[in-house]
Every structure is written in structure tokens, then in C-alpha cells.
Amino acid sequence: MTTTTLINPADETVIGTIEHSTLEQVDEAIVRATLAQIGWAALAPADRAAALRRFALAVDGAIDDLAALEVTNSGHPIGQARWEAGHVRDVLNYYAAAPERMLGQQIPVAGGINVTFLEPIGVVGIIVPWNFPMTIASWGFAPALAAGNAVVLKPAEWTPLTAIRLGELALEAGLPVGLFQVLPGRGSVVGERFVTHPRVGKIVFTGSTEVGKRVMAGCSEQVKAVTLELGGKSANVVFADSDLEKAAATAPYSVFENAGQDCCARSRILVQRSVFDRFLELLEPAVKAVKVGQPGDADTEMGPLVSRTHFESVAAYVPDDERVAFRGSAPAGPGFWFPPTVLLPASATDRTVTDEIFGPVVTVQAFDDEADAIRMANASQYGLSGSVWTRDLGRALRVSRGIATGNLSVNSNSSVRYSTPFGGFKQSGLGRELGPDAAEAFTETKNVFISTVD
Numbered sequence: 001m002t003t004t005t006l007i008n009p010a011d012e013t014v015i016g017t018i019e020h021s022t023l024e025q026v027d028e029a030i031v032r033a034t035l036a037q038i039g040w041a042a043l044a045p046a047d048r049a050a051a052l053r054r055f056a057l058a059v060d061g062a063i064d065d066l067a068a069l070e071v072t073n074s075g076h077p078i079g080q081a082r083w084e085a086g087h088v089r090d091v092l093n094y095y096a097a098a099p100e101r102m103l104g105q106q107i108p109v110a111g112g113i114n115v116t117f118l119e120p121i122g123v124v125g126i127i128v129p130w131n132f133p134m135t136i137a138s139w140g141f142a143p144a145l146a147a148g149n150a151v152v153l154k155p156a157e158w159t160p161l162t163a164i165r166l167g168e169l170a171l172e173a174g175l176p177v178g179l180f181q182v183l184p185g186r187g188s189v190v191g192e193r194f195v196t197h198p199r200v201g202k203i204v205f206t207g208s209t210e211v212g213k214r215v216m217a218g219c220s221e222q223v224k225a226v227t228l229e230l231g232g233k234s235a236n237v238v239f240a241d242s243d244l245e246k247a248a249a250t251a252p253y254s255v256f257e258n259a260g261q262d263c264c265a266r267s268r269i270l271v272q273r274s275v276f277d278r279f280l281e282l283l284e285p286a287v288k289a290v291k292v293g294q295p296g297d298a299d300t301e302m303g304p305l306v307s308r309t310h311f312e313s314v315a316a317y318v319p320d321d322e323r324v325a326f327r328g329s330a331p332a333g334p335g336f337w338f339p340p341t342v343l344l345p346a347s348a349t350d351r352t353v354t355d356e357i358f359g360p361v362v363t364v365q366a367f368d369d370e371a372d373a374i375r376m377a378n379a380s381q382y383g384l385s386g387s388v389w390t391r392d393l394g395r396a397l398r399v400s401r402g403i404a405t406g407n408l409s410v411n412s413n414s415s416v417r418y419s420t421p422f423g424g425f426k427q428s429g430l431g432r433e434l435g436p437d438a439a440e441a442f443t444e445t446k447n448v449f450i451s452t453v454d
């Protein structure tokens with residue numbers, strides 16, 4: 001059996017070892033899930049709702065535990081980690097309302113009555129990345145369970161601890177054994193087995209575009225349903241008529257939060273040329289004011305990168321100071337610390353502009369007018385998120401409609417609310433998570449015609 005040694009990213013100490021699930025263990029888990037799902041789907045909708053509310057309550061009681069695990073395992077600042085654990089509770093409560101609202105349709109037809117049913121798919125396989133280990137897991141498992149499915153969940157190799165704890169909390173809350181199982185292990189073993197196992201009816205994959213394409217190709221072998229949440233390189237578009245002070249003061253948090261390891265990071269700032277220099281003057285103190293420090297400190301706003309490997313990947317994008325406009329601070333000593341970094345790229349084709357760096361690195365470029373802003377924002381294979389800053393309502397709407405991306409904010413950088421749909425255009429993904437329709441995405445529509453002809 002292979003293992004992963006878990007390292008605290010803030011100080012490089014070893015915090016534990018995790019055994020990887022074997023192929024046989026995955027197959028056994030899928031059999032257990034198949035059996036558990038039959039009983040779960042047969043429960044009265046109100047009983048499934050009550051079970052999910054108990055699960056939410058158990059998460060609520062464990063917020064401190066879950067947050068402490070994320071601080072140590074992932075280097076997330078404690079304030080952020082507590083928010084993430086609370087978010088999991090909220091997502092469970094939101095989808096606890098779904099079992100009693102899985103509404104079909106009654107469609108007028110000749111010769112009888114036609115009704116539709118939203119049937120659960122069966123077993124759903126959820127594959128999660130390391131950047132937001134518990135929140136992203138909940139976006140899959142909460143609506144999937146609500147719709148009457150069983151879930152097998154694979155956390156990322158580096159960050160399995162909160163997912164494992166959530167699996168225990170589900171059992172403590174009284175969810176049936178086998179209904180929600182967490183299987184740590186390798187993507188090439190556990191993740192791939194979810195894709196190839198005929199009893200797994202749907203895959204929810206969040207991770208890199210490269211692996212997502214392989215998962216999608218694998219799902220095509222069995223015509224298996226798949227949702228993909230992939231990479232991003234989102235634009236923060238700042239017009240001259242905006243509240244420039246606010247746009248500059250908030251821009252660091254739209255890209256440096258979670259040390260830039262955020263698929264929604266606004267990692268390309270596009271500024272109208274007439275206010276470009278002024279914006280940079282305002283941005284510099286805001287970047288330098290970001291509190292980068294120990295994840296356990298209550299006022300820390302940004303922690304370290306998740307691992308040595310990832311640190312090296314981010315650092316390779318900033319080999320020297322040539323293109324650096326300015327930097328924030330970062331602690332010295334052990335840990336995978338990388339300071340918030342602002343680049344003025346040499347050209348629009350520079351790889352700092354085109355690649356998802358997934359670290360605290362942002363480029364700033366100038367645009368001339370509205371059409372130019374839309375063209376530059378869209379010059380990416382990705383289309384996940386983005387922001388538009390302007391006081392002109394018509395322009396805000398025109399630009400929002402013009403940018404090919406799934407989640408936009410006007411005069412704000414917020415990306416995720418569990419009650420609104422989330423997902424990407426282009427190579428940022430396929431399908432949507434969250435929002436009022438998410439549970440339905442874990443069902444098959446069945447049409448039944450009942451003849452009334454004598």
C-alpha cells in the first residue's frame with residue numbers, strides 16, 4: 001500500500017501519513033455505496049432532509065476541528081478556514097430542502113396523463129483538488145445526497161484530512177454506513193477507478209483542465225455523466241469611470257486570497273489606459289498591506305503555498321525582477337512562502353498572462369475602450385469568473401454580457417454563493433454546481449405516460 005506524507009506548508013513539519021486506498025478497497029466501497037443508495041432513495045423525502053440537517057449540525061459542532069485541520073494540512077488562514085467549515089454546514093442546510101422539492105412535471109398529452117420523475121443516478125464519484133478541500137467537496141456531495149444518491153469522494157493527495165473528518169461526521173450524524181465514503185489515494189488509482197467502474201453513474205471532477213479532459217474522455221467510454229470545474233485566468237476589468245480607489249483597494253483580495261490558489265482568482269487586471277498609472281499608484285499600498293503570515297494568527301489574510309512542488313511551479317513564473325512592478329511581504333524561514341507579486345508583462349502572449357499560475361501573482365495590462373476590454377478579457381482558453389468596475393450601468397451590462405465567462409461581479413469581486421449557479425465557459429468546465437438546480441443535476445428524468453383510454 002502506498003502512502004502520502006503530509007507536510008504543514010507553513011513550517012514544513014511532518015503532520016502525518018495517509019495510506020492510499022487500493023483498487024480492491026475502491027471496488028468494495030462502490031459495492032457498499034450501491035447497497036446503501038437503495039435504502040437511502042427509498043426513505044421518505046422528509047427523512048432524507050432530516051438526515052442532511054443532522055449532518056449539517058454535526059459539521060457546525062466541528063467547525064473548530066475542521067478549521068484546525070485545514071490550517072495545518074493546507075496552510076489556510078484560520079479565519080478563512082472557519083468560514084470554509086461554516087460554508088459546508090450552510091451548503092448541507094441549503095440542499096436539505098431539496099429532497100422535498102424534487103418536482104417532476106405533469107405534461108398535457110392526448111389519451112392519458114404524462115408525468116416526469118427525477119430519479120437518482122445511483123452512485124456518484126466526486127474528485128476534489130487541494131485548493132479548497134472541504135468546500136468544493138460539499139458542492140458535490142450535498143446536492144448528490146439530497147437527490148437520493150450515494151457518494152464516493154476522493155480528496156487530493158496533499159489535503160485529505162478535512163474530507164476524512166467530514167466522512168466521520170456523516171456517520172456520527174446517523175447517515176447510513178456506505179452512503180458517503182471518503183477514499184484517499186492517487187488520482188491514477190482511485191480517481192480513475194471512479195471513472196471506469198460501471199456502477200458509478202456520474203463523475204464530478206474539480207481540478208486542472210489537463211486531467212479534466214482525461215476524465216471526460218474516460219467517461220465517454222460508458223456514456224457516463226460528468227461535471228467539470230477546471231482552471232481559470234479571470235480578468236478584473238477596471239474602467240476610468242469606476243470608483244478607482246475601491247477597485248484598487250479590493251483587487252489584491254480578488255487574487256491573493258488563498259495565496260492565489262483559487263480557480264476564480266482575478267489574475268489579470270485590465271485597466272483603462274487613461275487611469276493606468278493612477279491605478280498602479282493606488283494598488284501598490286494595497287498590495288503591501290496584505291497581511292501575509294502564520295495561518296494560525298487571527299489577523300492573517302494570506303498563508304503559504306500548499307507544497308514545495310507547487311511553490312517551485314509558481315516561482316518559475318517570476319525568475320527575476322525584470323517584470324515585477326512591486327511585491328508585498330512574506331515571512332522568511334521554513335514554509336512555502338511566496339509574496340504577493342504584481343507584474344507588468346512584456347506582451348499579451350507572455351505566459352504570465354496566458355497560464356493559470358495558481359499562486360499570488362497578478363499581471364496588469366492597459367486597454368483603450370470597451371471593445372478592447374472585452375477582447376482582452378476573452379483572450380483566454382478559460383472563462384470561469386471575472387469582475388467589471390464601472391459607474392455606467394449600461395456599460396456594466398454590455399461588458400458582462402460580452403465576456404465569455406460563467407461568473408461575473410460588477411463593482412465587486414465576489415464569486416461564490418451557494419444559492420447561485422457556479423461553473424465555467426470554454427475550457428473552464430462543463431455543467432454547473434450550486435444554486436437552486438444543483439440537486440437536479442444528480443438525477444435522470446424519467447417520463448411515464450398513463451393511458452386513460454378505456
Ligand code: NAD
Pocket residue numbers: 127128129130131132136154155156157185186187188190191192195206207208209211212214215228229230231232262263356358384424428429
Ligand atoms: P489536478 O487536476 O492535478 O487534481 C485534481 C484531482 O484529480 C486530485 O484529487 C487528483 O488526485 C485527481 N486526479 C489526478 N489524476 C487523475 C486521473 N487520471 N483520473 C482521475 N482523477 C485524477 O488539480 P489540482 O492541482 O489538485 O487542483 C488545481 C486545479 O484545480 C487548478 O487548475 C484549479 O483552477 C482547479 N480548480 C477549479 C475549480 C473550479 O470550480 N472550476 C475549483 C478549484 C480548483
